[in-house]
Amino acid sequence: MSARPRRSGVPTSGGGPTAGPSHSTPPPARFAYDRHTWKEIAHLLANFPAALAGFVYVVTTLVVGAGLSVTVIGLPLLVAGLFGTRVYGRLERARARSLLDMRIDEPSPMFRRGGAGFAGRTVSALRDPVGWRTALYAFMRLPWGIVTFSVTLVSLFVLWPVLPYLTRGLANADRAMVRGLLAPDEELEARIAELESDRGVVVDTAAADLRRIERDLHDGAQARLVALAMGLGLAKEKLTEDPQAASAMVDEAHGEVKLALQELRDLARGIHPAVLTDRGLDAALSAVAARCTVPVKVTVELAERPAEAIEGIAYFTVSELLQNISKHSRARTASVDVWRTADRLLIQVTDDGVGGADPAAGGGLAGLGERLGAVDGVLLVDSERGGPTTVTAELPWRA
Numbered sequence: 001m002s003a004r005p006r007r008s009g010v011p012t013s014g015g016g017p018t019a020g021p022s023h024s025t026p027p028p029a030r031f032a033y034d035r036h037t038w039k040e041i042a043h044l045l046a047n048f049p050a051a052l053a054g055f056v057y058v059v060t061t062l063v064v065g066a067g068l069s070v071t072v073i074g075l076p077l078l079v080a081g082l083f084g085t086r087v088y089g090r091l092e093r094a095r096a097r098s099l100l101d102m103r104i105d106e107p108s109p110m111f112r113r114g115g116a117g118f119a120g121r122t123v124s125a126l127r128d129p130v131g132w133r134t135a136l137y138a139f140m141r142l143p144w145g146i147v148t149f150s151v152t153l154v155s156l157f158v159l160w161p162v163l164p165y166l167t168r169g170l171a172n173a174d175r176a177m178v179r180g181l182l183a184p185d186e187e188l189e190a191r192i193a194e195l196e197s198d199r200g201v202v203v204d205t206a207a208a209d210l211r212r213i214e215r216d217l218h219d220g221a222q223a224r225l226v227a228l229a230m231g232l233g234l235a236k237e238k239l240t241e242d243p244q245a246a247s248a249m250v251d252e253a254h255g256e257v258k259l260a261l262q263e264l265r266d267l268a269r270g271i272h273p274a275v276l277t278d279r280g281l282d283a284a285l286s287a288v289a290a291r292c293t294v295p296v297k298v299t300v301e302l303a304e305r306p307a308e309a310i311e312g313i314a315y316f317t318v319s320e321l322l323q324n325i326s327k328h329s330r331a332r333t334a335s336v337d338v339w340r341t342a343d344r345l346l347i348q349v350t351d352d353g354v355g356g357a358d359p360a361a362g363g364g365l366a367g368l369g370e371r372l373g374a375v376d377g378v379l380l381v382d383s384e385r386g387g388p389t390t391v392t393a394e395l396p397w398r399a
Contacts, residue, residue, distance in 0.1 A: 026101055026168075036101070037164045040171040043099035044152040047174070050095070051145030054088050054138030057081075062135055079122055082131035089134035089182050096178045100171055107184035130184070137181040148174070224260040228253050276315050280305050285336055288319050293326040294334045294351065301339040307398035313375060314338065314347055317393050320368050321349040329353025329389065340397055347393040355387035365391075 026036040058081075065078030086107075096102045107130045125131070148170050155163045235249035276284035282300040289296035305311060318336055325334050331353030338347050359365040359381050369379040376396050383389035 033164060037167060039099045039101070040167045041152055041156070041163070043095065043174065044148040044167060044170055046095070046099075047141070047145035048149035049145075050092065051138070051141035054092075055142040057084060057088065058135050058138040075122055075126070079125040082125055082128055082135070085131050085134040085138060086128075088138060089130070092134075092137070092178065093182055096175070096182075100175055100178070102175060102178065104178065104183050133181045137177065140177075140181075144173075144177070224256050228256045228260065231256065273315070276311065277308075281311055281314060281338060284315050285318050285338070288315070288322060289336060292322045292334070294322075294329070294331050296322065296325075297333070297335045299335070299337045301337075303340075304399065306340075306345055306395075310345060310375070310395050310398050313371070313377070314345060314393075314395060317347060317368060317372065317395075318349060320364060321391055324357070324364055325349075325351045325353065328357075329387075331387070331389075343397045345395040345397050347395070348390065349393075350388060350390045352388045354385075355383045355389050356385050357381055357383035357389050357391070368393075 026040075027034070061081030061084060062078065065074055065081045068074030068077060090106065093102075093104050093106065096104060151170065152163075152167060155166055159166065231249055231253045235246045235253065238246040238249065273284055273287070275287055281302065282298070285298050285300060289298050306314070318338075322334070322336070325331055329351045331351035334349065334351040336347070336349050338345070340346070357365060359369050359379065365379070365381060371377075372379050372393055372395065378394040380392045380394075381389070382391075
């Protein structure tokens with residue numbers, strides 16, 4: 001058996017959305033009042049009314065909603081208040097784009113990550129980081145808005161020669177505040193996009209599995225059962241005229257019944273084998289290894305069973321890899337090792353075949369990698385020409 005790669009870290013996919021928003025830089029401030037300076041002055045003068053409106057809204061809705069949270073209407077009111085803070089944040093980002101020449105993306109919608117039903121959406125809204133950050137922004141803006149409005153208005157008449165430099169400094173502070181509290185969290189947005197992509201993979205995989213089951217039933221067991229019904233009908237007609245021929249047809253129908261039952265068992269085993277549910281991975285992987293055309297040594301070192309979903313994915317991962325070994329590897333021996341490291345379930349399948357397996361070429365390995373990635377798993381393939389081949393799969397451990 002080859003040495004196991006006891007890795008402390010977990011590789012992660014490099015997918016995700018594009019890099020975070022970039023922010024344009026206005027030209028250097030000058031004594032002459034150009035359009036950038038006037039836009040910054042307009043922004044600073046508008047800070048006070050905008051901050052006052054945001055402060056009043058946040059204090060009124062969130063404080064009242066939090067105070068009434070022990071009643072039936074409290075939490076819905078708090079959710080509505082957080083939704084309103086998002087609207088305020090959208091207006092502030094639009095103001096920053098038009099007057100401060102900032103490039104800033106919009107965050108994901110409030111209910112994009114929400115659970116099912118009213119309770120799930122309520123919990124998702126109450127945990128919404130964008131809404132709470134915007135509420136903090138609105139709460140902090142009132143004193144800052146008073147300062148910027150007063151300083152800019154007075155300087156416009158008293159300190160007008162240096163006003164472009166003064167407004168640039170105040171506007172840069174505003175830019176930093178907008179970036180820190182109103183810009184979307186790049187890491188969180190990347191994770192959301194990754195999860196949405198994984199959800200699409202899961203849906204496509206489930207649809208493909210349903211089509212495969214339907215095709216197998218239609219082309220296999222169903223066709224045999226139709227032929228069986230026809231054969232029994234003919235045997236019934238010949239029962240009185242030619243009992244010997246009818247007996248032969250019944251024997252043939254009996255054989256068809258056995259084949260149909262075997263196909264149904266194989267189909268049921270492909271959906272979810274009973275031995276996996278009853279006895280766990282050790283017995284289930286030993287059973288699938290016994291059907292491989294190559295001698296396989298199975299070693300499972302698990303003190304407890306993982307969650308049913310993870311256990312099923314691990315089983316089908318090994319089953320797919322052993323099928324590849326039977327079809328393509330021309331190997332003499334193979335091994336399957338399963339163990340747990342921290343919060344990861346590791347699977348390593350090794351064979352001494354011809355090698356050359358490449359997930360980038362598409363096919364079964366690529367699809368298997370997508371399935372594992374949909375549940376935060378990883379598939380690593382080490383297969384040089386001439387062999388051997390070692391495929392390591394990592395899955396999150398869930399008890």
